[in-house]
Amino acid sequence: MQHTDEAVVELVARGAPEAFEALYDRYSKLAYTVAMRVLSDAAAAEDVVQEAFLAVWRRSATYRPERGSLRTWICTIVRNRAIDVLRGESGRARYELSLEDSREEPSLSDTWTEVVADLSRERIREALRQLPVEQRQTLELAYWSGMSQTEIGRAMSVPLGTVKGRARLALSKLREVLQGKGELWQPH
């Protein structure tokens, strides 16, 4: 029997190292993959994953399941830390749609979160392949390279407004394609 993320993270928040161990075993591959994809450096990726999981250990009480899945939370922590390392400790001024802040947001009652949780790697790749190439490149540069929006525009030789438009269209289209392919999704 595999217990839920919510049960595991609750015990981590209560200081149970055994639960943390289970959480690590569940998400360490994903975390290490994300760190390696950003940094392309095994030693640096290892450091980032270690810092990220220690942050999870210390801050697990701040996790709110209604605001996003645990895997998304961990991915976000790892990726942000990896990009900070990539760009130097000072990093660039960056704003995130935080998963941890206290501002109230409406929950996604449309089961989109559940759809995402059931998506396979190949299905996500296939959905990305369906995006126009310039939209896919915008997503990948933004998510993995650590470039700012201005740097992305420069790299793609397009104005900043085009970068913004492509990012919006790309996420909208990606969501639409993934949702359409969410075979496990059933309306409630």
Add this chain to the structure above:
Amino acid sequence: MATTLTCTACEELIALAALGVLGTSDVSDMEAHLRTCPRCPTTARAFRVTAATLAESVDLLEPPAALRRRLLAAVYSSSTAGPQRRLRIRELWQRLSQRRILTPVAALATAAAVAFGILATRTAAPARPNEVFPVTAAAGQPVASGDLTYYPNTSTSVLVVRGLAPSGSPVSPDVYELWLISAAGSAEPVAFLAPSPDRRSWVAVVSADIRRFQALAATIEPPGGTSHPTGPQVFSVALDQV
């Protein structure tokens, strides 16, 4: 001062934010719109979840085993819960998990419990007799003593050592790391010693078939441990008769 955005313009900023590339100069405009718009906050969450799927698009890589050992050593050693609270937490955890595998690091907590009789029932009487091996102190640790009890039915050993430098003393090591030494002389990391609550002894559970090895040894290693022994040896346990 925040300017008024259309929903489309706000969605562009939301997309950049979800991807982690929104510049701080645009934040106030976006947040002002999000506070008043009935629709865009939902888009914000949807984009955030969608952006996170990008992480799932690449082939998974296996992190190094040493990272797991280092991280768990840090977490177990930083767990500040007292014995009673740890026991309650463990009970909760065991109710959730019926098939948890006891790894060397996780076993540290169990080792402490076994050593102090908290979970004595976990070590059921074996059909084969247990074997006890004495600890031999290395030079520089003349007062280290103790023994290793081997439970052949479960291939598990419990090590209890006394006389090691207490935590926090000037001569305290960062960690005591345990190694199983093969006949060929190679060292395999197996566990860390954890101090008992009264700091008078140190305990560890070794979940391995020690019959395949010549000896168990402890060295002083930097925090998190290492993959190969680098520090001075503290003690050893000859396993020749197992």
